[in-house]
Amino acid sequence: MTCLASSLLLLSAQVSSAQGVEQVPTEKGQSSSRESVESIDLKESSRAGQVVEEFDPPAKSSEVDSLDALASSPFAQAGSAEPKAYSWFSSRLRTDRNDHRNPFWFPAASFILPGFDQFLEHQNRAGFTYASGAYLGLLISTSASSEIENENELEDEFDGAGDYNKSDDRQKRLLFGGSLYQLMGSLSSYQSFRTAVRSYHNSGSDRFGFLKGTIEEDTGDLLLAPFEVSYFLEPTSWIPLLLVGGIVAYDMSKPGVGDGSISASEGLFLSNISYHAGVGEEAMFRGWLFPYVYDALDNYFWSNTLQAAFFAYLHVTPNYRIPYYQFAFGFYAGYLAKRNNWSLKEAVFVHTWWDIIAFSALFLNEDTRDQAQIQVPLLQMSF
Secondary structure (H helix, E strand, C coil): CCCCCCCCCCCCCCHHHHHCCCCCCCCCCCCCCCHHHHCCCCHHHHHHHHHHHHHHHCCCCCEEEHHHHHHHHHHHCCCCCCCCCCCCCCCCCCCCCCCCCCCCCCHHHHHHHHHHHHCCCHHHHHHHHHHHHHHHHHHHHHHHEEEEHHHHHHHHCCCCCCCCCCCCCCHHHHHHHHHHHHHHHHHHHHHHHHHHHHHHCCCCCCCHHHHCCCCCCCCCHHHHHHHHHHHHHCHHHHHHHHHHHHHHHHHCCCCCCCCCCCCCCHHHHHHHHHHHHHHHHHHHHHHHHHHHHHHHHHHHHHHHHHHHHHHHHCCCCCCCCHHHHHHHHHHHHHHHHHCCCCCCCCHHHHHHHHHHHHHHHHHHCCCCCCCCCCEEECCECCC
């Protein structure tokens, strides 16, 4: 696994001094401070000036004051890289630390133990969400795994009697639980990385400078991205989806290939797995690993190639040793992220719907239905 870093933004002297000057809007949209009102006599003006000075914050304001000022500043409200003030998944830094967060190990630990870095940073709501979601996924997958092992033992006892179907509900629950755990871990590592990036930016460091001024997308944005149907109108979205749809349609047109069907429960299962993969893998690979490697190499082509190669490598199976489709898609998703100023939403959208089309083709094909290779690549689970 890999990891990334971020730091706290300093409050400018103009913002802090502006807090001590009361602005009075007039009917015509004009404003004036107490210091500039000509109708006040000299004595009152002097007293007003003393009040302003009296309540002016010190030059070195506390970190809490700085955060409050930033949350209400035009810069924070204008779609900058500032965290959303009331976001459930805010990447705000804890106020009692000024050090740079490690950009590799904290996100890596957060993937293995979802919520780990969020609890360290006092981002408790997000930490609880990731930890509880991962725990639920673990319960589902371990319960299914236990049932499968028990059945295998029973079949061995009766000399293999019985019909064991690899596509039964227990296998689906095993994969669903694993993919849910991976989703929580990927989102936790993504938020940990964005927190690390903030620690560098707020200290004035040049590291991860290419992410300054970008709109920071939190977990909530990524979770909603697959439902932003407006992306269907974007050529960068509908062209790859049309391409994979055309390949599937061609394969299904062959005699005896597309004779299968998908039940409602199978459709729900495939949609959930596709959703988990689209959101989680983009958060992990294009939201964390790609910018991390890009910062280290300062070269778009090689950093994108490396993350795409790693993405493809984790999709290798005994029956699929050269995952060229995954490499091509990983590289294209990296291109989308860079093209969209490091926004992940379009890549998440395309990835989710790409998987829905591809996984549906596996179930519609009678020859591949019972040997469907749907994976949770980071946890090396498949069926």
